[in-house]
Amino acid sequence: MRNTQQAAQAATPTTGSLFLCWQTARLVARHRAGNYAVVELAVEREILGRPGQFLMARAECGPALPRPLSLLWTEGSRIAFLVKDEGLLRARLAEAPRGSLFELRGPYGTAYRQAIDGQRRFLLVGGGSGIAPLEFFARCHPEMVEATVFGLRCAADAAVLPERNTLVEELGQGTAGARALDMWRPGLGIIACGPEAMYRQLAAGLPDHSGVYVALEERMGCGYGACQGCVVMTTDGPVRLCKDGPLLPLEKVKW
Amino acid sequence: MVSLETTVLGQPFGNPVVLASGPAGFGLELSSLFRRRPLGGLTTKTVTWEPRSGNPPPRMVDAPAGALNSIGLANPGLETFLADVLPEVRELPTVRIVSFAASDPHEAESMAGRLGEADGVDLLEFNLSCPNVEGRPPACARGTAEEMVRAAARASRAPLLAKLAPDVTNMVEIADATLEAGARGLTLINTVRGLRINRDTGRPVLARSWGGLSGPAILPVALGKVFQVREAFPGVPIVGVGGVTDLGSLLEMLMAGADLVGVGLGVMADPESPWKLVDELATWLSRRDIDHCSEVVGCAHRGGLGIGETT
Numbered sequence: 001m002r003n004t005q006q007a008a009q010a011a012t013p014t015t016g017s018l019f020l021c022w023q024t025a026r027l028v029a030r031h032r033a034g035n036y037a038v039v040e041l042a043v044e045r046e047i048l049g050r051p052g053q054f055l056m057a058r059a060e061c062g063p064a065l066p067r068p069l070s071l072l073w074t075e076g077s078r079i080a081f082l083v084k085d086e087g088l089l090r091a092r093l094a095e096a097p098r099g100s101l102f103e104l105r106g107p108y109g110t111a112y113r114q115a116i117d118g119q120r121r122f123l124l125v126g127g128g129s130g131i132a133p134l135e136f137f138a139r140c141h142p143e144m145v146e147a148t149v150f151g152l153r154c155a156a157d158a159a160v161l162p163e164r165n166t167l168v169e170e171l172g173q174g175t176a177g178a179r180a181l182d183m184w185r186p187g188l189g190i191i192a193c194g195p196e197a198m199y200r201q202l203a204a205g206l207p208d209h210s211g212v213y214v215a216l217e218e219r220m221g222c223g224y225g226a227c228q229g230c231v232v233m234t235t236d237g238p239v240r241l242c243k244d245g246p247l248l249p250l251e252k253v254k255w
Numbered sequence: 256m257v258s259l260e261t262t263v264l265g266q267p268f269g270n271p272v273v274l275a276s277g278p279a280g281f282g283l284e285l286s287s288l289f290r291r292r293p294l295g296g297l298t299t300k301t302v303t304w305e306p307r308s309g310n311p312p313p314r315m316v317d318a319p320a321g322a323l324n325s326i327g328l329a330n331p332g333l334e335t336f337l338a339d340v341l342p343e344v345r346e347l348p349t350v351r352i353v354s355f356a357a358s359d360p361h362e363a364e365s366m367a368g369r370l371g372e373a374d375g376v377d378l379l380e381f382n383l384s385c386p387n388v389e390g391r392p393p394a395c396a397r398g399t400a401e402e403m404v405r406a407a408a409r410a411s412r413a414p415l416l417a418k419l420a421p422d423v424t425n426m427v428e429i430a431d432a433t434l435e436a437g438a439r440g441l442t443l444i445n446t447v448r449g450l451r452i453n454r455d456t457g458r459p460v461l462a463r464s465w466g467g468l469s470g471p472a473i474l475p476v477a478l479g480k481v482f483q484v485r486e487a488f489p490g491v492p493i494v495g496v497g498g499v500t501d502l503g504s505l506l507e508m509l510m511a512g513a514d515l516v517g518v519g520l521g522v523m524a525d526p527e528s529p530w531k532l533v534d535e536l537a538t539w540l541s542r543r544d545i546d547h548c549s550e551v552v553g554c555a556h557r558g559g560l561g562i563g564e565t566t
């Protein structure tokens with residue numbers, strides 16, 4: 001396991017303009033399993049991203065707008081993503097030969113540690129690619145983690161994170177959500193990142209929503225807080241997921 | 256030494272590249288880039304009389320060679336803009352074009368009056384053409400456009416640009432009406448109305464179904480409108496907007512007749528791109544021994560650059 005503690009504790013480099021500038025990243029290693037891949041890239045400038053933050057990524061001849069990708073870890077000049085092989089950019093990350101070039105900028109978004117109640121311990125509940133930021137969080141803040149409950153669609157997918165016990169999540173069965181509800185006890189927090197159905201399941205099953213946080217997803221434009229493309233409505237009014245999110249208290253989410 | 260400078264409606268622009276209204280918000284997220292290198296100008300997000308939270312999500316979806324947005328003029332409203340946002344915008348070392356929209360002539364008059372006298376507002380851009388709010392945009396009917404602009408122009412101390420919609424039968428007629436009513440320049444074009452369908456659900460992707468298309472996909476549309484209006488009104492300043500993301504499209508927009516060129520989707524994809532375009536334009540001009548950028552502006556109407564084949 002990689003030591004990501006140092007990166008996690010470093011200050012977020014939001015001063016200066018570097019986080020707005022694209023840099024070239026070279027695909028240096030990949031571990032594929034089922035429909036998923038852990039993709040490692042070497043970057044020119046160190047990216048001091050923290051768990052829950054994301055980078056904007058693009059490739060030549062890709063879509064007109066870049067795509068947000070959550071960090072799985074960062075270490076010096078290496079970063080990693082966990083991607084499912086769907087969509088133009090993700091499929092290319094999952095399939096392109098080693099040495100392929102991509103472009104990255106960031107990090108963006110509020111780190112989970114900054115968005116949660118720091119006095120609690122948490123169940124990390126993830127589904128699919130949503131596992132990435134939670135895995136990063138678990139590595140950086142083990143003292144805050146009670147347990148991880150990660151669901152992937154099949155046993156082949158689960159081999160993408162061999163160090164974790166992942167559940168096989170049949171479509172529509174809510175396996176990970178149900179396990180999380182079983183494990184939850186009063187006082188324990190939850191950080192969830194996965195499909196909306198999982199959040200609804202948690203919302204319906206938990207008697208108390210305080211200390212429960214969900215990572216929301218919307219189509220993103222700029223990634224740096226200007227265009228308002230990724231705004232969602234909350235009880236506090238509109239929120240930009242790229243800047244003020246993506247993690248929000250469940251009680252503030254308007255379904 | 257190549258000169259990129261140009262004066263539009265009395266405002267000195269260091270170069271002809273400006274941020275288009277919308278994607279860059281109020282420019283504040285890009286302040287570090289503004290401080291590092293100069294950019295011609297900044298057009299703010301459109302301000303309305305009341306605060307607006309915008310349309311429900313999804314508000315954005317990809318399109319071939321572009322993107323469709325349905326933000327819906329989300330903004331903090333006039334009072335908050337003047338009190339909290341403008342003081343920060345004023346600090347940016349660039350020409351500030353403040354975009355506003357209004358729901359009727361009375362509101363247009365009040366908005367233009369308040370904004371036009373505010374410190375830090377160099378030019379006003381009247382957004383008559385947002386495709387993402389209820390009702391027909393004023394720019395789609397000659398009479399409404401004329402009435403709105405007349406009210407705003409009467410009240411504003413700052414020169415007024417009218418931002419027009421491409422979805423009209425006769426662009427020249429609408430342009431004529433707004434100029435007649437007191438607009439001193441034109442911003443062409445707003446996004447093109449469009450729609451996308453989710454193939455899994457069979458329903459429109461955007462929550463409000465319709466959106467505005469931007470990006471390279473609309474470049475030829477924007478070029479056509481700029482060319483047409485430049486031909487009809489040779490002396491009227493034009494801010495050309497629509498699909499400019501690289502040097503080639505920037506050059507075409509200038510050649511079609513735009514005095515200033517706005518970058519919209521380009522700044523979402525690459526925040527540095529407007530600044531890169533300024534450098535690339537200077538290099539291109541200098542390689543061709545063109546001393547002043549104004550020699551390129553509108554050259555398509557004058558038989559071209561007059562120096563043989565262009566790139």
